[in-house]
Amino acid sequence: MLGGGFFLAGRASGEVKRRLGETGLARELARRVVIATYEAEMNICIHAISGDVCVSVEGKGATVVATDRGPGIADVEQALVPGFSTASEKARELGFGAGMGLTNMQRCADSFKIESEVGCGTTVQMEFRPRPTDSEEKPG
């Protein structure tokens, strides 16, 4: 996907949501994957030049890897602070830039890893496993 633009923002995550509905993954787990994927997609759109998000389903769980080519993050610890954002004014007009993207990803995922190199890009790896609080209900 291409960064810096919002026209198609969210479409990839919409496709992920549709396809996850065909896999038989538990609904609440699928929802967490979709939200995390969407936040990763939006980070690419808002901050990066281009990127890829790969979602794979393994048994009852899933893995999401988001890799982008872009400015990278100089201070990852700071970026993980809820509310911290470097989003543009344009992004904020559209309702983004609350600084909660990485926080949402961490909440949704059962394991979360982020690596970044300034001038190169950022990679986020997340794993999703069934939780005791997930509903047993499967997508209809």
Added chain:
Amino acid sequence: MRLAEVVEALEAEVLVGRELLERQAPAAGASDVVSDLLFFGRPGMVLLTGLTRASMIRAAELADVAAVVIVRGKRPEDEAVELARELGMPLLVSPHSLYDCCGRLYVRGLPGPIPACRRAESEEDS
């Protein structure tokens, strides 16, 4: 609460989804920030928002929102209406303020969403 009752309570105009007004919503919430919707939102809820952009429609669909209500009589941008049609997302406009819309639904018994943070905190405590 049926969406038809939401329309009545908020004195809303239905821009998209007139055929979907029998849909039931277990809760409602309000946000102008996409990430807050994803953090606090509950599947099936009605979303009250002052944001008129397509970005909120997209996020609402991903969060399994039942209907989007734009408040204060604001007109959504054309892309928002088109996207709502494409996604089958009911889109309403209410003349009332965000606060009044919240109140009008709350007094009729529609609860707010259970925040994910509260769920997560209770998991950590237990």
